[in-house]
Amino acid sequence: MKYFDRDFLEFFKELAANNHKEWFYVNRKRYEKSVKKPFENFISALLEESRQIDPSISAQAKDCIFRINRDIRFSQDKSPYKLDRSAIISEKGRKDHSSPGFYISLGPEHISVGGGAYFLQKKQLAAVRHKIADNPKKVKALLNDPNFVNFFDELKGEENKRLPKELTEAAEKQPLIYKKQLYYMTTLDPALIETDELMPIVLEHFSAGAPVSAFLKNAISN
Template sequence: MTDGTFKGFGPKAMPFFKALDFHQSREWFAENRALFDSDLHGPIGDLVEVLTERFATAGLGLRGDRKKSLFRINRDVRFAKDKRPYNRHVSAILSPDGSKTGLGVFYVHIGLERCFADVAWWNPEPPLLLAIRRAITDRPGEFRKLLSTLKKNGLEFETEGRMKRAPRGFEQIADADLAEAVRNRHFVVQRVIDPTEIHAPALVDELVEFTLRAKPLLDWGRAIQGKVTG
């Protein structure tokens, strides 16, 4: 059990992942479940709840809880070639409505290979993605102002999932920066987390500070989303 404050991930968090990666056994996981709960699962639940409070104070419009916001460590292997039963990370999402399906979200990932946090418009539905792309091309000044603000804040868009060619209807965009932007399927900025940072309560302050720097992306997307859903 925890008292709801974030004290950091436990000292055996990464050794647990290394051992889990070696064994990938339900029997081994069951035997070491208490360590998973104390050093990983409990702390990420605490982190979500503390961030929810801090995000509310900062007016970021993002929330979650330790039951609904955490992703399972168990992998869905029904249709996967890789039949390993467990992920090598823990992760969680905070969104405007507290669900995992919301858009304009904060995501945190603590894992064996890497640790990071994202603020993202991830995989928006086709109507919203089209509206985002039209906002880029129809109001380029606003979009370039967003890019400039993010750059001043030490952030830039990630390129994961970017299309190799222009989407239909945007083939004639002449400006290179706009042509590149409309090829994005996601609009994401990221903060890499040094694994040594995860063990200290100060991680909360770092993630709040990152999300505040990324707030212009949230605001820009929400304005577009409001016109689509309104």
């Protein structure tokens, strides 16, 4: 099924050159028709399909979709609007950034698809690190799985320079323990947005990353 027409991308291309409230106000009805509503429909359908991959996903589309408005309070770039639409597909959606799940953004430059854990609280991060240290063979198997490697290559994330002493030895064998974020991400051709291949391709990526997200979720919940 096709969820978007050409004006989804055209809207963002024009917004990039006119990123101010006056232009957006004039084009608000166009935004709602060509961008907002189609994206809501797509995420609603994606949530339904994703529950077959992760049954714990219970959030509704409104809980998953990020606002188009940028947070400009601490940014030198005062452009008020984002140039894509994005959502977190997880148990609680964007209301709980620490819950491992999936992520998608659609824009004219690229599609971003991925998952994992991006915002981990201190106790959660400690739990994940100990889980990795206690299960080196499991972690190696997950990251070397051909399906995961084919879609994502590796786990990304910023790292700490120092670790608690009890984790230092394990981190020498598995450097992932140094990471304070553990996520996987790839980009796809934005031309897919206008086709009926978008949904199945996104779901392929979600399925490939699901075992890694499940491992992270298990570490946090236990």
